[in-house]
Amino acid sequence: MCMNSSVRSVGIIVSVAAALVAILCCAFLFAEFAAPKAFTANAEGEYSFEADHSKLDVPYSAAQQPLPVTVKQNGAILSSDAYTVTYTCAELEDYALGSTIAPVKAGVYSAVVSVNGASGEGTYAEYEYVISPKPLEIEVSGSASYTYNGASFSRNVSPLGICIGDENSVNVIVTYTGSFHTLAAGERPVAADTYDMTFALDNPNYKVGTVTDLNGNKTLTITKRTLVAKADDVSVTEGREPELTVTVSGFVNNENVSVIEEMPVVRTSATEVGVHTVMPSGGKADNYDFTYEQGSLTINSRTASGGIEASAVTIDFSGVFAPGTSYTGRVVDPDGEEGKNIDDTVNKYRMANFMATPEHIFAISAVSGGMRQDSLKEGEEGRIEYATLTFHNVTLDSSKEYFIVFMDSHGGVTKITNYEYANGTLKFNAYAAEGTVIIYRDSQTLIVWLIVVGAVVLFFILLLIASKVSYYNDKKDIEAAKRRRRKGKSGYRW
16 A cells, blocks of 8 residues: 555656646746747846737738837836837848838848847847748730641730739749750740740749649640642653642741651552542641542553654554563664664664663554555755654653653664653654654753763863973072082182
8 A cells, every 4th residue: 555655656656747848848948939039137127118919920911011129218118219220131221231111021020129229239139030921813814726827825824812002023034944855044945845834923022823724734735737749740751750739838837848857658559540649648847737638649641642743644653561671773873864883873772772761662553544654755956855753641840851762663763862752742843654762851961961071070180280390390490500609619718
């Protein structure tokens, strides 16, 4: 029994001691956080300083806000002219060295209350007095999505709750940060992307509070504009590789295909004669997407039809493509005279010796109507009278120059440079009704010109080298003569 009583007594003592410690701690904390940072140097007990600690941190109001302090002398409240409050804030120019004018601007001030002396002398108290930036609600409105057009976009941003008198001195600065584009503060986006918006204020008396977006999620989206990629209509002769191209339209802001990273392309496996539909695909650009429109690929037959018009005979014919044919024969010049030395010319027009691949080769083998004859009738003075050959369904590039070789059924060869071509119809004059027509682009002329130019350049280089060599040789001879002259003069000295 006694033992239990002792234990209980000890427990009670411990509990009481703990309660006293807790009370002392609370009192200490209250004194630490509730009491002003006051220091009295003279007349202790005569003066007291009472500040409302709940009002030592106040929001900006655009008006003067004196320190909320009451000074008493022996319990009697002193008037404000009986003491001095000096405000100091290192961040503000007007208060860097201290001022007795009650502050307006947001900042952290040291407020010293002096009763009978300068700041820090006599009886005084010092407080940390804070005027905090006022939080403003930011309201975001306007469209949250636009289509790229090469111009900049932004959203409407309004600050709410500005104090009277500050309406024209507060601006919201928006920073747009996209997935692929990071902009400087205040810069408005142009490129297609989705941008997150962050906000700041250019007036230090205010800060950003809540942000309300009426039409979105504090973002701005610029979507890509759509371009139309159309496959160009192309015609090609059977067996040749077509050049499939695409025309792109729909650009804005004076832009063109240079802004496209990867052009759309057209691919096809069509090889049969006829009209085929082709469609582009692919393509890549920062600010554009693509839609596609089809075009046509026309593969023309390698056969041709036409006719011969002459004064004495009219002959219709059909042409058959003859890609591997080789011909030899005598040469007939445009005046109809037979060539005397034909080896070089005949060899030149053998198919295996062509330096450029012929565009068309037609063997005129079937003739009908009028008189069948291999050569047209002879005209006056023994010359062969020419006729006009007309070919239909022939594909040539009008911007390029072609040459035509006509080889008649007897081996007579004529090179034709004068022809007419328009809308798939080719006309030229020939001196026979049957034979082979070879249409090609002559690359030999270019090669000859390159050889000539190269030879001229080489000649001038050699001439320059020779002149330099001659100059240095002459210079050596002159120097040698001068040395001999000096040596001869020195031989007579004693």
